[in-house]
Amino acid sequence: TSRFEGVTMAPPDPILGVSEAFRADNSEMKLNLGVGAYRTEELQPYVLNVVKKAENLMLERGENKEYLPIEGLAAFNKVTAELLFGAGNPVIEQQRVATVQGLSGTGSLRLAAALIERYFPGAKVLISSPTWGNHKNIFNDARVPWSEYRYYDPKTVGLDFDGMISDIKAAPEGSFVLLHGCAHNPTGIDPTPEQWEKIADVIQEKNHIPFFDVAYQGFASGSLDADASSVRLFAARGMELLVAQSYSKNLGLYAERIGAINVVCSSADAAARVKSQLKRIARPMYSNPPIHGARIVANVVGDPALFNEWKEEMELMAGRIKNVRQKLFDSLSAKDKCGKDWSFILKQIGMFSFTGLSKVQSENMTNKWHVYMTKDGRISLAGLSLAKCEYLADAIIDSFH
Ligand code: PLP
Numbered sequence: 001t002s003r004f005e006g007v008t009m010a011p012p013d014p015i016l017g018v019s020e021a022f023r024a025d026n027s028e029m030k031l032n033l034g035v036g037a038y039r040t041e042e043l044q045p046y047v048l049n050v051v052k053k054a055e056n057l058m059l060e061r062g063e064n065k066e067y068l069p070i071e072g073l074a075a076f077n078k079v080t081a082e083l084l085f086g087a088g089n090p091v092i093e094q095q096r097v098a099t100v101q102g103l104s105g106t107g108s109l110r111l112a113a114a115l116i117e118r119y120f121p122g123a124k125v126l127i128s129s130p131t132w133g134n135h136k137n138i139f140n141d142a143r144v145p146w147s148e149y150r151y152y153d154p155k156t157v158g159l160d161f162d163g164m165i166s167d168i169k170a171a172p173e174g175s176f177v178l179l180h181g182c183a184h185n186p187t188g189i190d191p192t193p194e195q196w197e198k199i200a201d202v203i204q205e206k207n208h209i210p211f212f213d214v215a216y217q218g219f220a221s222g223s224l225d226a227d228a229s230s231v232r233l234f235a236a237r238g239m240e241l242l243v244a245q246s247y248s249k250n251l252g253l254y255a256e257r258i259g260a261i262n263v264v265c266s267s268a269d270a271a272a273r274v275k276s277q278l279k280r281i282a283r284p285m286y287s288n289p290p291i292h293g294a295r296i297v298a299n300v301v302g303d304p305a306l307f308n309e310w311k312e313e314m315e316l317m318a319g320r321i322k323n324v325r326q327k328l329f330d331s332l333s334a335k336d337k338c339g340k341d342w343s344f345i346l347k348q349i350g351m352f353s354f355t356g357l358s359k360v361q362s363e364n365m366t367n368k369w370h371v372y373m374t375k376d377g378r379i380s381l382a383g384l385s386l387a388k389c390e391y392l393a394d395a396i397i398d399s400f401h
Contacts, residue, residue: 013133014133014374014375015034015035015133015134015374016035018032018034018035018372018373018374019032019034019035019372021366021372022034022372025370025372027370029369029370029391030370030371030372031370031371031372031383031384031388031391031392032372032383033371033372033373033379033380033381033383033384033392034372034373034374034380034383035380035383036185036249036351036352036380036382037249037254037380037382037383038249038252038317038321038351038382039382039383039385040320041320041385041386041387042385043383043385043388046252046317047252048251048252048310048313049309049313050251050300050306050309050310050313051251051252051253051296051300053306053309054295054296054299054300054306055296057299058295058296058299063295065291067287067288068101068288068289068290068291068294069288070100070279070282070283070287070288071099071100071101071275071278071279071282072100072101072102072260072288072289072294073101073291073294073295073298075294075295075298075302076101076258076260076294076295076297076298077099077100077101077260078099079297079298079301079302080099080101080245080260080262080297080301081097081099081260081262082301083217083224083228083301084214084217084228084231084243084245084262085097085228085231085232085235085262086225086228086232089232089235091235091264094268095268095271095272096264096265096266096267096268096270096271097262097263097264097265097271098262098263098265098271098272098274098275098278099260099261099262099275100260100261100275100278100279100282101258101259101260101289101294102244102259102260102261102289103257103259103286103289103290104246104247104248104253104256104257104258104259105213105214105215105244105245105246105248105259106134106138106246106259107257107259107286107289108244108245108246108259108260108261109135109138109213109244109261110138110141110142111261111278111281111282111285112211112242112244112261112263113125113138113139113141113142113144114142114281114285115263115274115277115278115281116142116144116176117142117143117144118277118281119277120174120176122145123144123145123174123175123176124144124145124146124147124171124172124175124176125139125144125145125146125175125176125177125178125211126146126147126148126149126167126168126171126175126176126177126178126208127139127146127147127148127149127178128148128149128151128152128164128178128179128180128184129148129149129150129151129152130151130152130186130187130376131148131151131178131180131185131186132180132185132186132213132215133374135178135213147171148167149163149164149167149168149171149177150163150164150166150167151163151164151184151187151189152187152189152354154356156344157189157344157354157356158189158344158347159189159190159191159195161191161195161198164199165198165199165202168199168202168203168206168208169202169205169206171206171208173206173207173208174206174207174208174209175206175208175209176208176209176210176211176242177203177208177209177210177211178211178212178213179199179210179211179212179213179230180212180213180214180215181212181213181214181215181216181217181227181228181230181231181243182214182216182217182220182221182227182228182230182349182350183215183216183219183220183227183349183350183351183352184350185215185216185350185351185352185378186352186354186374186376186378187348187352187354187378188348188349188350188351188352188353188354189347189348189349189354190220190230190349191230193229193233196229196230196233197233200233200234200237200239203234203239204237204239209240209241209242210234210239210241210242211241211242211243211244212230212231212234212241212242212243212244213243213244214227214228214231214243214244214245214246215244215245215246215248215249216249216250216350216351217245217250218250218311218314218318219249219250219314219317219318219350219351220318220349220350221318221349222314222315222318222319224250224311224314231243235264238266239264240263240264240265240266241263241264242261242262242263242264243261243262243263243264244259244260244261244262245259245260245261245262246258246259247259247293247297249351250314251296251297251300251310253293253296253297256290256292256293256296257289257290257293258289258290258293258294258296258297261278263275263278317382321350321351321381321382323386324381324384324385324386324389325345325346325348325353325381326346327386327389328345328353328381328384328389328392328393329342329343329345329346330389331389331390331392331393332345332393332396332397335390335393335394335397336393336397338401340400344356351380351381351382352378352379352380352381353378353379353381354376354377354378355377355378355379355396356377357373357377357396357399357400358377359375359376359377361377361399361400362374362375362376362377362399363375364398364399365395365396365399368395368398368399369391369394369395369398369399371392371395379392
């Protein structure tokens with residue numbers, strides 16, 4: 001008998017498990033709308049041209065593979081904060097941001113969770129209901145208590161703004177409020193600028209600390225600045241806040257694991273101390289971060305020509321998703337004989353659409369139609385082509401009825 005007899009089989013991951021099931025399906029019609037990764041119209045993975053150019057530059061320069069400092073590549077940390085807050089933002093000028101390179105969005109969230117566990121014992125993190133599935137795992141593993149605030153209203157397939165505000169108000173003073181900077185995952189529903197102001201009001205009133213997860217900057221609207229406006233609005237109020245960033249989607253660097261945690265403090269002195277503690281947390285966890293993705297980001301963002309080319313490629317990706325969104329809406333509206341209002345699809349933003357399909361209906365999508373998706377009814381439009389919209393519309397209508 002094994003000494004590991006007591007180790008039980010873990011359930012498959014609800015998101016990555018979908019891809020495993022997809023690979024095992026031999027149907028020609030199969031469609032993977034589970035994982036949030038961009039595909040071309042031919043449904044192939046896409047490496048951005050600017051990434052290839054940056055990698056060529058790196059090869060030409062013959063750069064070495066020495067260890068990075070614990071906090072990551074200095075050139076990366078500089079540009080990533082500037083991209084987020086805007087170069088010249090007072091929080092940067094006044095050196096009030098502690099920026100540490102992280103293992104993409106997930107690893108950066110995990111660092112922040114460890115900081116909260118260590119320095120804010122008992123403080124709760126409020127997360128939206130629903131949210132990206134991994135948020136709960138991250139806080140559970142970091143032993144940070146969390147609870148949910150209302151976010152999604154199934155009746156309107158829109159934002160439950162009043163519920164959200166009253167839940168944030170009702171939370172214990174000094175809680176952390178996790179907010180999706182743009183392109184909320186899984187719903188694709190974002191607050192309006194006016195609503196963001198009201199959210200900031202209650203967070204300030206209650207002395208809460210905003211904690212942004214920014215995994216889609218530039219990918220939601222096609223504009224890096226527009227997608228960072230929520231974060232900048234809070235920073236402009238002089239609030240202290242945390243922001244986790246990811247370059248998985250907007251630069252297509254999924255497997256490079258490149259992102260950052262930024263902690264905006266009220267003084268340069270506090271920022272320096274926070275940064276020193278983030279490094280102390282990172283050191284025994286993974287020692288120091290990988291260099292390749294950090295160099296790519298630093299090269300692309302730091303070079304005006306590559307930066308402009310990146311923006312064009314991002315608009316292209318965001319544009320393809322918008323086209324697919326429109327075509328899916330058109331197909332559903334044309335085919336559905338029940339007069340259901342499908343306009344929520346057009347109102348949602350980013351990679352995903354929250355269809356409102358129940359667990360059983362989502363299972364019908366997979367079992368009968370070979371459409372792989374998460375059981376919460378979320379589909380990734382990034383994995384859909386114009387050519388497959390009609391088929392998907394048939395599958396959705398069949399599953400709803
Ligand atoms: N946060 C949200 C809301 C996400 O949707 C994702 C990816 O799907 C992430 C964070 C982190 O992704 P990664 O760790 O690949 O950067």
